[in-house]
Amino acid sequence: MVKLIVGFALLVSLSAQAATWRITYPRPMSESDKRAIYPVKLLALALEQTGVQYSLMPSERIMLQNKALKRLMDSRDVNVVWSVTDKQREQQLLPIRIPIYKGLIGWRLLLIRDDMPARFKYVQKLEHLIKLIPVQGRDWPDTKVLQANGFNVTADNAYGNLFNLLRQAQGDFFPRSVVEIWDEIDNPAYNTDLMVEKEIAIRYPEAMYFFVNKKSRPLANLLEKGLEKAIENGTFEQLFVHTFQGKLDRAKMSSRHVFELENSFLPTATPLERKELWYQPEEAAAEN
Numbered sequence: 001m002v003k004l005i006v007g008f009a010l011l012v013s014l015s016a017q018a019a020t021w022r023i024t025y026p027r028p029m030s031e032s033d034k035r036a037i038y039p040v041k042l043l044a045l046a047l048e049q050t051g052v053q054y055s056l057m058p059s060e061r062i063m064l065q066n067k068a069l070k071r072l073m074d075s076r077d078v079n080v081v082w083s084v085t086d087k088q089r090e091q092q093l094l095p096i097r098i099p100i101y102k103g104l105i106g107w108r109l110l111l112i113r114d115d116m117p118a119r120f121k122y123v124q125k126l127e128h129l130i131k132l133i134p135v136q137g138r139d140w141p142d143t144k145v146l147q148a149n150g151f152n153v154t155a156d157n158a159y160g161n162l163f164n165l166l167r168q169a170q171g172d173f174f175p176r177s178v179v180e181i182w183d184e185i186d187n188p189a190y191n192t193d194l195m196v197e198k199e200i201a202i203r204y205p206e207a208m209y210f211f212v213n214k215k216s217r218p219l220a221n222l223l224e225k226g227l228e229k230a231i232e233n234g235t236f237e238q239l240f241v242h243t244f245q246g247k248l249d250r251a252k253m254s255s256r257h258v259f260e261l262e263n264s265f266l267p268t269a270t271p272l273e274r275k276e277l278w279y280q281p282e283e284a285a286a287e288n
Contacts, residue, residue, distance in 0.1 A: 019052075019053070020053045020054060020055055021047065021052050021053070021054040021055075021219070021222065022054070022055050022057075022079075023043065023047070023054055023055065023056045023057070023079060023080055023219075024057055024058070024059055024077065024078050024079055024080070025039070025040065025043065025056070025057075025058060025059065025078060025080050025081065025082075026058070026059055026062075026063045026065070026068040026078055026081055027058035027059045027060070027061065027062050027063065028058070028062070029062055029159060029160065030062075030189070032187055032189045034183045034187075035180060035183070036058075038100075038101075038179075038239075038243050038244075039082045039100060039210075040056065041239060041243075042100055042227075042236070042239060043056060043080065043210070043223070044056055045226070045230050045235060045236070045239060046223050046226030046227045046229075046230060047222070047223075047226055048226070049225075049226040049227075049229040049230050049233075049235070050222055050225055050226045050229070052222065059071075059077045059078050060077070061077070063077070063078070064157060064158065064159070065081075065083060065137070065139065065140075066138075066139040066157070068081050069081055069083060069089070069092075069093070069211070072093060072211065072212070072213055073092055073093060073213065073214075075213050075215070075216075079212060079213065079216060079219065080210055080211070080212055080219070080223070081093075081210075081211050082100060082208055082209065082210050082211070083141075083208060083209070083211055084105060084140065084141045084142065084206055084207070084208050085141070085206075085207050085208070085209050085266070085267060085270070086141040086144070086265040086266070086267070087265060087267050089141070089211070090267050090269070092214075093211040093212065093213065093214060094211065094212050094213065094214050094216060094217065094220050095209040095210075095211050096209055096210045096211070096212070096220055096223050096224045096227065097207075097209060097269060097270065097271055098209065098210075098224070098227045098228070098231070098271075098277060099207035099208060099209065099271075099277055099278065100208050100209065100210065101177070101179055101208050101244075102240060102277060102278050102279040103205065103206065103207065103277075103278040103279055104177060104178055104179050104244065104248075104279055105177045105179065105206050105207070105208045106177070106203060106204045106205055106206030106207075106263070107177060107178045107201065107202075107203050107251075107253070108175040108176060108177055108178070108201060108202040108203065108204075109175070109176060109177075109178055109181050109196055109197065109200075109201055109251060110173040110174070110175055110176075110196070110197040110200055110201075110202070111163075111166065111173060111174040111175075111176050111181060111184065111185065111194055111195075111196060111197075112166070112172070112173050112174075112194065112195060112196075112197045113166060113167065113169070113193055113194060113195075114193055114194060114195045115193075116172070116173075116197075117195070117197060117198070119132075119172075120173075120197050120199065120200060121199070123200060123257075124257075126259045129200070129202075129259060130149070130150045130151055132172035132173060133151070133152055133153070133154055133170075133171045133172045133173075134146055134151055134153055134154070134171060134172070134173055134174065134175055135153070135154045135155070135156070135162045135165045135166055135170070135171035135173075135174045136153050136154075136155055136162070136174075136175070137155065137156070137157070137159060137162065138155040138156060138157050139157070141206075141265060142175070142206070143155055144265055145204055145206070145261060145262075145263050145265060146175070146261075148262070148264055148265070149204075149261045149262060154170050154171040160189075160190075162174055163184075163190045163194065166194065167192070167193050167194065173197065175202055178201075178244075178247060178248060178251045178253070179243075179244055179247055181196055182196075182247050182250055182251075198256075199255075199256060199257055200256060200257050200258075200259070201251075201253060201256040201257070201258045201259070202258070202259050202261060203258050203259070203260055203261070204260065204261035204262065204263045205263050205266055205270075205272065206263055206266065207266070207270055210223055231276060231277070253281065254281075
């Protein structure tokens with residue numbers, strides 16, 4: 001009888017190990033939208049570190065971020081979404097508090113119309129920049145950050161429309177993270193009549209996390225375990241450097257006038273004290 005119980009327990013254990021974790025993330029807006037490439041690679045890396053069997057696939061339908069987050073809250077269509085964190089988002093969903101872009105999502109360059117660079121040469125102080133109008137997604141946490149720092153933001157729900165707003169002079173600049181802006185300016189679908197401003201940057205503390213449904217604690221634990229292991233063995237850093245070092249070099253942050261903004265929406269649980277989770281330009285320069 002004891003052997004039978006032990007054998008059954010072993011069978012259950014082996015069956016659990018053989019189970020496939022089915023991970024569904026929001027489908028990108030289009031084939032030319034490259035924003036999902038790195039998060040999906042990082043998801044795959046984290047899952048591989050745990051040794052589990054998994055399938056990783058996009059949702060059947062394209063979803064704007066706000067809709068994807070609502071679907072995640074309702075446990076429909078997707079079971080993981082990556083998004084910038086804020087207090088409300090962490091109340092509604094379960095965050096894995098490892099900033100997947102190591103804070104670079106808060107390092108912002110300015111996408112502007114190609115007839116506007118002379119206008120930005122007169123921007124010497126933050127108060128000068130605040131007189132200009134940024135465009136942003138209506139439900140993006142960054143919109144609240146900019147507004148709280150005094151900017152009058154023009155917002156729209158659709159990501160693609162924001163480039164049109166800028167072209168139509170309904171805004172003066174579109175602040176994009178240093179990890180996003182180069183793919184956008186190199187993309188013919190977005191770059192017509194636009195350019196990256198060469199002398200200014202904005203920076204504020206911000207984290208983008210993987211989020212899961214509040215009831216998906218096992219999935220959160222699995223992803224956290226995999227990410228922590230990837231940080232420990234250096235594979236997280238290898239993927240990060242391989243993906244973003246060229247973009248950082250292209251940004252030439254050290255030669256830019258950087259305006260520091262406050263982010264009062266950053267949750268207190270943000271792991272700012274874990275230096276290994278955040279990009280440190282001084283350390284990167286020393287290594288190079």
